[in-house]
Amino acid sequence: QKEVEQDPGPLSVPEGAIVSLNCTYSNSAFQYFMWYRQYSRKGPELLMYTYSSGNKEDGRFTAQVDKSSKYISLFIRDSQPSDSATYLCAMSGVGNTPLVFGKGTRLSVIA
Amino acid sequence: DSGVTQTPKHLITATGQRVTLRCSPRSGDLSVYWYQQSLDQGLQFLIQYYNGEERAKGNILERFSAQQFPDLHSELNLSSLELGDSALYFCASSPRGGQTGDIQYFGAGTRLSVL
Numbered sequence: 001q002k003e004v005e006q007d008p009g010p011l012s013v014p015e016g017a018i019v020s021l022n023c024t025y026s027n028s029a030f031q032y033f034m035w036y037r038q039y040s041r042k043g044p045e046l047l048m049y050t051y052s053s054g055n056k057e058d059g060r061f062t063a064q065v066d067k068s069s070k071y072i073s074l075f076i077r078d079s080q081p082s083d084s085a086t087y088l089c090a091m092s093g094v095g096n097t098p099l100v101f102g103k104g105t106r107l108s109v110i111a
Numbered sequence: 112d113s114g115v116t117q118t119p120k121h122l123i124t125a126t127g128q129r130v131t132l133r134c135s136p137r138s139g140d141l142s143v144y145w146y147q148q149s150l151d152q153g154l155q156f157l158i159q160y161y162n163g164e165e166r167a168k169g170n171i172l173e174r175f176s177a178q179q180f181p182d183l184h185s186e187l188n189l190s191s192l193e194l195g196d197s198a199l200y201f202c203a204s205s206p207r208g209g210q211t212g213d214i215q216y217f218g219a220g221t222r223l224s225v226l
Binding site: 036041042043044045046049088090095096097098099100101102103104 | 113115152153154155156159166167169201203208210214215216217218219220
């Protein structure tokens, strides 16, 4: 079993839809959870950063962490064509532990 | 623009050859990380340098090596290249040594094609 599992998609939704992206993980030492967005031919850029369980909201984006289920989610409200990208979840433990990434979910928002 | 600069953008070479990828971190960042991204494996951590010293090692092959120079730029050397080394190679930098809360900022990557 891989440490981090992420459905690769692709996921195609109409503009304005609510998008739900998810990752599951197996390592209970993970404490820090991130979502990166990667546009085609670009490097990943940090979208959301959360610590431990709970919710974090930033504009149209909400990140949720459920450590008891080892499950994290990213919700995108009122999705826009400019949200079309690959979304990567990433997580790490305490201290200088490497980031472990999911393989990414490719999202297309159709106008 | 993340502030992390990678050169070259594209590299085409033959099996058995050696190449060098270069990374300039964001101004003030002390840590540099190297990652390999392929379709089947996703983004894999290779190695981290902090202020010139190796800090952490991931799934880096023995044919690959890296270093960080006094001006904090870093180079990733790939030798005896194989077809399977074809991938995107990303550099990231962070302000500190990767401690809790240290955010990594990624460059645009170098696309390596081994023919």
